[in-house]
Amino acid sequence: xxxxxxxxxxxxxxxxxxxxxxxxxxxxxxxxxxxxxxxxxxxxxxxxxxxxxxxxxxxxxxxxxxxxxxxxxxxxxxxxxxxxxxxxxxxxxxxxxxxxxxxxxxxxxxxxxxx
Amino acid sequence: xxxxxxxxxxxxxxxxxxxxxxxxxxxxxxxxxxxxxxxxxxxxxxxxxxxxxxxxxxxxxxxxxxxxxxxxxxxxxxxxxxxxxxxxxxxxxxxxxxxxxxxxxxxxxxx
Numbered sequence: 001x002x003x004x005x006x007x008x009x010x011x012x013x014x015x016x017x018x019x020x021x022x023x024x025x026x027x028x029x030x031x032x033x034x035x036x037x038x039x040x041x042x043x044x045x046x047x048x049x050x051x052x053x054x055x056x057x058x059x060x061x062x063x064x065x066x067x068x069x070x071x072x073x074x075x076x077x078x079x080x081x082x083x084x085x086x087x088x089x090x091x092x093x094x095x096x097x098x099x100x101x102x103x104x105x106x107x108x109x110x111x112x113x114x115x
Numbered sequence: 116x117x118x119x120x121x122x123x124x125x126x127x128x129x130x131x132x133x134x135x136x137x138x139x140x141x142x143x144x145x146x147x148x149x150x151x152x153x154x155x156x157x158x159x160x161x162x163x164x165x166x167x168x169x170x171x172x173x174x175x176x177x178x179x180x181x182x183x184x185x186x187x188x189x190x191x192x193x194x195x196x197x198x199x200x201x202x203x204x205x206x207x208x209x210x211x212x213x214x215x216x217x218x219x220x221x222x223x224x225x226x
Binding site: 004009035037043044045047050091093095101102103105106107108 | 148150155156157158159160163173174203205207213214215216217219220
């Protein structure tokens with residue numbers, strides 16, 4: 001069975017602080033994909049990043065960076081110099097096999113950036 | 116290019132009423148999905164489709180039916196709504212082994 005755990009239910013930081021959102025996953029498949037989605041207060045789900053199980057390179061995109069470690073089954077997300085606009089619920093998700101079974105989501109981390 | 120659209124955006128039903136949620140995508144994606152989002156639960160897969168004319172059950176399919184008569188459309192039906200079906204419903208689409216793109220969601224309240 002697949003499982004995604006986001007242990008941090010809510011995080012509150014002051015603007016300009018760095019913040020890391022944790023994601024731990026479980027799967028028996030050797031080929032899989034990991035995702036992060038952002039859900040701002042407006043409610044839509046915005047795709048942020050996809051990583052496949054064969055690519056453990058960390059990725060940086062502006063203030064966002066992702067650390068994928070197969071040894072610890074983790075795919076953590078760091079926001080550097082946070083801004084109020086980063087306030088949202090962030091979901092980590094897992095997908096494996098032929099893609100037919102949909103994404104397995106974590107329960108989300110509510111990130112609050114205080115001015 | 117509208118991406119994934121959902122109709123309606125909001126709906127209030129009484130227990131026992133029926134309704135259909137429409138999802139449409141203009142990206143020529145083969146795969147389409149329906150999820151529900153409940154507070155503190157993340158998103159859970161209801162049904163999905165791997166192509167026109169096909170449907171399959173996801174994690175929480177009870178009380179819902181779906182149809183994919185056209186490649187671009189995926190319908191989610193509630194035959195007899197129950198308060199437990201109060202939720203936000205998201206549709207998504209993807210090409211094989213690729214990112215799922217989500218619609219804006221439908222907020223459904225069943226009284």
